[in-house]
Amino acid sequence: MASRLAQLGYTKVTVLERTDRVGGKSLTLYRNFTSECVQSEDQNGEVDTSSCVAHEMGTCFLHNGYHTIRALVQEYDLKYVVAPEGRAMFSHYAADQWHAQSMHDFVSASIMDGIKQKKIKVPFWAVTEKLKVLHALISAVSKYNQIHKAIMGEIEFSMPSRMSAESLNKINMTFLEFLETNDMHALSGFLMFAHAAQGYGYVKTIPAFYGLWWISPELLNGYVQMSFRQQLERISNPDSKYLQALRGRWVHDLTWLLVGGSANVVQRTTTMLPEGYQKIWTTMAKKDALDVRSGVEIQGIDRQLHDPAAPVRITYTQSSDPTKVVKEDYEFLIYSGPHAHAHKYVKDLVPQEEAIFSRLKSFVLATTIYQSDPVLDYTDKAEVPIMYSADKMSGPEQDGAWYADRYDSNIFGNELATGMQTRVGYQFYENFCEADEMLCDTDRTPNRKNRMDESLEVLDKFREELREQRVENVRVLRQYPWPYFHHFPNSAIMEGVPWDLFDMQDLGSGLRAGSILRRNWIEAIRPGGLVLVHASSLSTT
Ligand SMILES: Cc1cc2nc3c(=O)[nH]c(=O)nc-3n(C[C@H](O)[C@H](O)[C@H](O)COP(=O)(O)OP(=O)(O)OC[C@H]3O[C@@H](n4cnc5c(N)ncnc54)[C@H](O)[C@@H]3O)c2cc1C
Structure with missing residues (x-):
């Protein structure tokens, strides 16, 4: 956001x-086989991403x-970007707890x-x-896409317009209930992990x-x-660029006819950045020469309403x-920290803001970088x-499961060590405060040495x-128990609260972000709760 402002001609x-780096929850650790790097x-300006690997x-x-x-x-x-190939899917559909299936076999087994x-x-x-699996999947996706359009309108991965009472009524339930009441069972197994896996x-x-937004x-x-x-690709040469291009167009058109939804030509949906996600933001800050004040503790924001x-x-x-208290005046503020904590920093929240922000809830998504012997299957x-354990994403009773x-190192460096491997494991908590008291405070960020409590x-x-x-x-090696995905409960959604907040962005009485935030900027939002921008920190000018 700060870069965009600078590009738009804002000079200061x-x-x-708060921390000593830009990037926020994009945090990359670089490691070679034995240590940090x-x-x-x-000489050709190529970054070596295979021996020093982004984790x-x-x-x-x-x-x-x-x-x-x-x-x-x-x-x-x-x-x-590179596309990591292959998934190990552990679930009750596999031979036993210790053996995995491919994604294709897992999806087929859940549909059968x-x-x-x-x-x-x-x-x-x-x-x-x-044929059974193909028919079930195509019909369910086609139905999902039609219902999605009817309820959410023409949005692709950005904030949906305010929904009518009739549309809200159709989604007044959990995502699983929505899939099941609309007879889209074929998608339940796949979405059970594809949705929860993202936290x-x-x-x-x-x-x-x-669910419908993401x-x-x-x-x-x-x-x-x-x-x-x-x-x-199994039946014809996957390495032929000509065949891939031909297939791409043909598959793209056929898919559109079968299931609708508009997408570019896609070979793999999920991709990663070999230089690390964090590098987007650090490069931006460097190239655009942003004035980043790090290690900041906000004592108070007064919008002088x-x-x-x-x-x-x-x-x-x-x-x-x-010991030095800095007081500065700015023309406007873009507040991109979590709204749920705004009351600690913004001293003049209006009652409507307080009422809206206090309804936000979050989860915990913990990542742990560790070493071990290879994992069977x-x-x-x-x-x-990449491994997913699908049954462990079925509900809150699974909180904390791996x-x-x-x-x-396998994705970016083709490593397949027979001994010690360095990997990143994931745990998710809906009821995080019950799991550990230290998680209750959701205003937690990494400390100034890239670590987190x-x-x-x-x-x-x-x-x-x-x-x-x-x-x-x-x-x-290290653990990052991130507070994650601030979101509104269903009752607030039914009352239209997400849109009330969205509309307040344009009000002088709201956070000053409102005075400049225009809808086209909202294209940058990922559905990670109501984060306003995906750049980091508080941008002011
Ligand atoms: C484990 C994990 C995996 C994820 N995987 C993906 C993925 O695969 N794809 C994807 O798209 N998204 C993913 N996300 C989500 C993504 O990281 C977030 O959506 C994104 O980082 C949100 O950006 P943001 O700028 O709103 O918030 P943040 O990235 O949290 O940035 C907020 C910034 O504000 C600073 N800050 C907070 N409070 C204050 C304060 N009081 N004063 C000053 N500064 C403050 C923070 O230090 C931070 O730098 C993942 C997140 C996690 C935790």
């Missing part, structure tokens, strides 16, 4: 940042709908189970398993609104294109000299660098889960 843009350029502790993936981020990657000249339970109907001509809540408890027709269209292309012409007055200290194999894992309870649970999966020689 200041970023007030710095990615460097060779994402926060923001990680871009899917096919991430147009804004992809544009930034190009604009700031970062190495382009739905057919067996008579929840999913298939036509008489679908005699083989392949956006269990489908069993998250309001349908958030799982866009564009994303599902991309998923269907990818599935077709993976099948085709009594006088529309008065500046926003901000009082803060900086870690470089904590996951990192003991080539080309399976539900996902990534082997970044760790939760021993979360670590104990992590170790216990790995032990149960018979993972040996575990050595934890």
Whole structure:
């Protein structure tokens, strides 16, 4: 946001940042086989991303709908994206707890189970398993995309317009209830992990609104294109650029006819950045020469609401000299910290703001970088660098389970170590405060050395889960128990609160962000609760 302001011609843009880095929840640790490292350029200016590997502790993936981020990657000249191939899916559909299936086999098994339970109907001509699965999936995605358009209108991965009472009534339930009442059982198994895996809540408890916002027709269209292309690559040369281009166009058009939803040509939906997600923001701050004040502790923000012409007055200290209290006036403020904590910093919140912000709730998404021996049926194999444990994303009773894992050195460096591997594991908590008191305070960010206060309870649970999966020689390096995904409960959505907040952005009485935030800027929002911008920190000018 600060960069965009600078590009728009604002001459004095200041970023007030609590930590000592820009990037926020995009936090990348760089490691070679044994220790931390710095990615460097060779003589041709190529960054070596395979021997010094980016390990994402926060923001990680871009899917096919991430147009804004992809544009930034190009604009700031970062190495382009790579698509991690292969998933190890652990679930009750696999042979046992210790063996995994491919994503394709997992999705097929969950659909065949739905057919067996008579929840999913298939036509008489679908005699083989392949036809049954294909028909069930295509019909469910097509139906989802139609219903999505009817309820949410024409949005792709941005804030939906205010919904009518009739539309709200149709989504007055959890996402799972929404899928089931609309007879889209074929999508339940897939979305149970695809939704929760991102930390956006269990489908069993998250309001349908958030599910519909995140799982866009564009994303599902991309998923269907990818599935077709993976099948085709098995029967014809995947390395031929000509065949890939031909297939791309053909599959794109066919998918659009079958399921609707508009997406570009997609070969793989999920991609990653070899130079690390954090580098987008650090490069931006450097190239645009942003004035970033780090180590800032905001003592008070006074918008002087009594006088529309008065500046926003901000009082803060900086870690470089904590005794010196700085008072500065700014023409306007873009407040991009979590709104739920605004009452601690903005001294003149109006009652409507207080009422709205106090309804925001969050989750905890914990990442742990650790080392261990290879995991059976996951990192003991080539080309399976990501693991999901689908049953562990089924509901709050699974809080804290080791539900996902990534082997970044395999993704970016083709490493397949037979001994010690460094990987990143994931745990999700809906009821985080019950798990560990230290998690209750959601105003937590990494400290000034890139570390975050760790939760021993979360670590104990992590170790216990790995032990149960018979993972040996575990050595934890660091843990990041992020407060995550501020969101409104269903009751607030039904009252239209997300749109009340959105509309307040344009009111002088609201956060001063309002006076400049225009709808086209909102394209930059990811559905991570009501974050206003995906740049970091408080930008002021
Ligand atoms: C484990 C994990 C995995 C994720 N994976 C993905 C993914 O694959 N794809 C994806 O798109 N998204 C992912 N996300 C979500 C993504 O990281 C967030 O949506 C994004 O970072 C939100 O950006 P933001 O600028 O709103 O907030 P943040 O990134 O949290 O930035 C807020 C900034 O404000 C600063 N700040 C906060 N309070 C104050 C204060 N009082 N004073 C001064 N500064 C303050 C913080 O230090 C921080 O720099 C993931 C997040 C996590 C935690």
